[in-house]
Amino acid sequence: MNWTKTIFYILLAIVIVAGLIFYRWVFSYLIAAWIFSYILDPGVTWLEHRKIPRWLSVLLLYLSVIGIIAWFTSRLIPELMTQANSLITILGHDESMSGEILMQIPFLSGIYDFVLGLDAQIPGLDLGEQFTAALDNATDFMAKLPKFLVDHYSTIISAMSFIGMIPLISFFLLKDKFKFRRSLLKLSSNRFFELSIIIIGRIDKTVGTYLRAMVFEVIAVSILATIALQIVGVSNPVLIGISAGVANIIPYFGPFFGGALAVATVFFDGGPFIQMVYAALAMYLTQVVDNNLVYPVVVGTTINMHPLLVLLTVLAGGWYGGILWMLISVPLVFLVYTLITVLYTNLKEYRII
Amino acid sequence: MNSLWTWFLSLFSGPKDYLRLRDYPVFAKLSSYDLYLLSERIHERSFSLGEVIFEAQYPLEVIYFIRSGEIKLEGMYGGSQEKILGQMEHLGILDMFHGDSRTGTATAATDVQVDAIAKSDLMDYIDARPRCGLKIYHAICQDFASFIFGSLNQKSDELD
Numbered sequence: 186m187n188w189t190k191t192i193f194y195i196l197l198a199i200v201i202v203a204g205l206i207f208y209r210w211v212f213s214y215l216i217a218a219w220i221f222s223y224i225l226d227p228g229v230t231w232l233e234h235r236k237i238p239r240w241l242s243v244l245l246l247y248l249s250v251i252g253i254i255a256w257f258t259s260r261l262i263p264e265l266m267t268q269a270n271s272l273i274t275i276l277g278h279d280e281s282m283s284g285e286i287l288m289q290i291p292f293l294s295g296i297y298d299f300v301l302g303l304d305a306q307i308p309g310l311d312l313g314e315q316f317t318a319a320l321d322n323a324t325d326f327m328a329k330l331p332k333f334l335v336d337h338y339s340t341i342i343s344a345m346s347f348i349g350m351i352p353l354i355s356f357f358l359l360k361d362k363f364k365f366r367r368s369l370l371k372l373s374s375n376r377f378f379e380l381s382i383i384i385i386g387r388i389d390k391t392v393g394t395y396l397r398a399m400v401f402e403v404i405a406v407s408i409l410a411t412i413a414l415q416i417v418g419v420s421n422p423v424l425i426g427i428s429a430g431v432a433n434i435i436p437y438f439g440p441f442f443g444g445a446l447a448v449a450t451v452f453f454d455g456g457p458f459i460q461m462v463y464a465a466l467a468m469y470l471t472q473v474v475d476n477n478l479v480y481p482v483v484v485g486t487t488i489n490m491h492p493l494l495v496l497l498t499v500l501a502g503g504w505y506g507g508i509l510w511m512l513i514s515v516p517l518v519f520l521v522y523t524l525i526t527v528l529y530t531n532l533k534e535y536r537i538i
Numbered sequence: 539m540n541s542l543w544t545w546f547l548s549l550f551s552g553p554k555d556y557l558r559l560r561d562y563p564v565f566a567k568l569s570s571y572d573l574y575l576l577s578e579r580i581h582e583r584s585f586s587l588g589e590v591i592f593e594a595q596y597p598l599e600v601i602y603f604i605r606s607g608e609i610k611l612e613g614m615y616g617g618s619q620e621k622i623l624g625q626m627e628h629l630g631i632l633d634m635f636h637g638d639s640r641t642g643t644a645t646a647a648t649d650v651q652v653d654a655i656a657k658s659d660l661m662d663y664i665d666a667r668p669r670c671g672l673k674i675y676h677a678i679c680q681d682f683a684s685f686i687f688g689s690l691n692q693k694s695d696e697l698d
Contacts, residue, residue: 234666236571363578370581375589382581382656383599390658534597534639 214347218354222362223393224400225250229359243359247352261423380535387527392520399434399516405479406430406471410443413467419447420454429468433475434512435499437492444468490519559653562603562626563681567673575667579659585609585646591629596640600654601630607650613642622647630657631678632685 225246232242300312358365366385373381407430414422429443447464490498495515502514532538556577559565565573582605585591591602594613602609604627611621611629619642623629633641634657664671 230666234575367581375583375585375591378581378583378654379592379596379600382654383597386599386656386658531597536593 214350214354217347218351218358220396221351222355222358223396225355225359226362226393227397239362240356240360243356247356380531380537383531384524384528388524391523391527395516395520402433402475402479403430406433406443406475409471409474409479410447410468413471414447414464417463417467418460419451419464419467421450425450429471431512435495435515436490437495438499440468440472443471490515490522494518562628562653564603564628564631564674564677566677568670572667572670576655576663576670579655579663581654583652583654585650585652587646587649589646591644591646591650591652592640593643594640598630598633598638598640599657601628601634601657601660602644603628603653603655605651605653608647609650609652610645610647611642612645632682 225243228246229239229242232245233239237245297313297316300316304311304313366389369385370378370381407427409426410429411422411426414425419425425443425447428446429440432439432442435442444465447468448461451461451464498514498518499511502510502512505514529538554570554574556573557570559573559577559580560568565576568576583602585607591609592600604623604625606625608625609623609629611623613619629644630640633639664674
């Protein structure tokens with residue numbers, strides 16, 4: 186046994202563990218900056234190929250992003266705030282709202298009358314009472330939902346300092362991308378050099394492509410849904426469109442959320458039944474365009490996960506960390522699964538395992 | 539005055555080590571900026587005498603350019619051929635046009651220094667800079683031609 190080597194590796198392990206403990210608070214910053222840099226990287230590389238230094242390319246892209254955010258803030262935020270208030274009013278009213286208020290909605294009063302008719306014909310059925318209780322529960326839930334959302338929005342706003350650090354860290358990750366990669370590969374021994382180059386390359390490609398595609402899809406679905414809902418005359422189309430776009434991150438189940446939100450808005454707004462159908466149709470058409478046009482072109486391949494696994498992952502994500510984790514759990518599991526597959530295949534091919 | 543200006547500019551441009559890549563025939567016709575972009579994707583590695591660089595049937599992902607020293611290539615193209623490659627020669631480009639795995643085993647015949655580039659990085663570089671790609675492919679074709687004619691001459695010499 187080579188004792189010098191063993192002692193060196195033990196010391197190295199101690200230094201790494203100490204480093205991990207010391208820097209543990211900045212991991213979330215690093216991951217967020219890493220994601221941000223992946224989204225901007227193709228732009229930086231494109232500019233670099235046109236003889237613009239990498240640092241200047243990053244700055245130019247930052248200015249463009251700031252410009253877009255400034256435009257978005259000045260044009261869309263006031264409209265979004267108005268729509269958010271309106272949606273909260275429609276869906277939430279106030280916490281004391283009872284099922285009786287819902288009875289004023291023509292569609293529901295029709296059903297209620299029908300249920301009461303049944304009760305009159307069949308003694309002891311008591312469907313009317315159960316119907317009112319179900320509506321009470323539903324309104325209770327709906328009243329708490331906007332408050333829950335607003336609470337999380339305030340948490341997001343309070344994390345502005347966190348967001349402020351991201352571009353700064355991303356600047357260095359983007360500017361010195363190749364330097365970091367070379368330094369990382371220098372750490373690998375000759376035996377593992379080719380394997381390391383493959384794994385780093387695959388991580389770079391898979392994560393980069395997936396993240397960029399996800400961002401593009403969120404934007405595309407948001408715009409498509411907003412236009413579709415605007416055409417069919419659903420109120421608050423921008424807010425519902427953006428919510429549908431974000432929810433679309435969750436495969437299979439995300440699109441239902443957008444559709445349900447649109448239909449619920451018409452429903453609680455007291456709109457006619459036919460408009461609910463139009464709203465559902467508009468969201469369905471958005472999904473058709475997304476699935477057949479946007480997704481194949483942008484992403485190329487779908488997330489090849491079984492719907493049951495997606496459902497369990499979303500539930501586990503929800504239990505673990507709320508709405509945010511519900512959104513990121515599926516992409517995260519998909520990426521981890523892909524990386525393990527790449528690692529396993531290549532370890533086999535290099536006859537290491 | 540001119541040299542002073544050149545010196546001043548050099549303060550911002552940094553060392554130009556990447557220009558040495560032009561010594562490789564495959565990259566000989568690339569411009570300085572092309573070489574700079576290529577150098578970002580290149581990894582310098584050293585192998586000691588007798589160290590295995592890659593084995594036959596390993597996945598083909600890295601192309602090596604020999605900066606100094608010699609490399610012994612065995613079992614090329616599924617046969618028992620053996621070849622010594624020297625300074626400025628490359629390993630992996632021929633395999634790149636043949637399949638996804640190595641056809642031979644490469645071992646350092648002396649202490650060797652190489653410049654390595656991932657196949658995917660080279661392909662991305664060529665995709666992004668088609669003019670450079672054309673120059674690189676032209677140089678590779680020249681290399682293949684001399685390899686084929688060299689082999690043919692060797693065969694005819696053996697028959698004679």
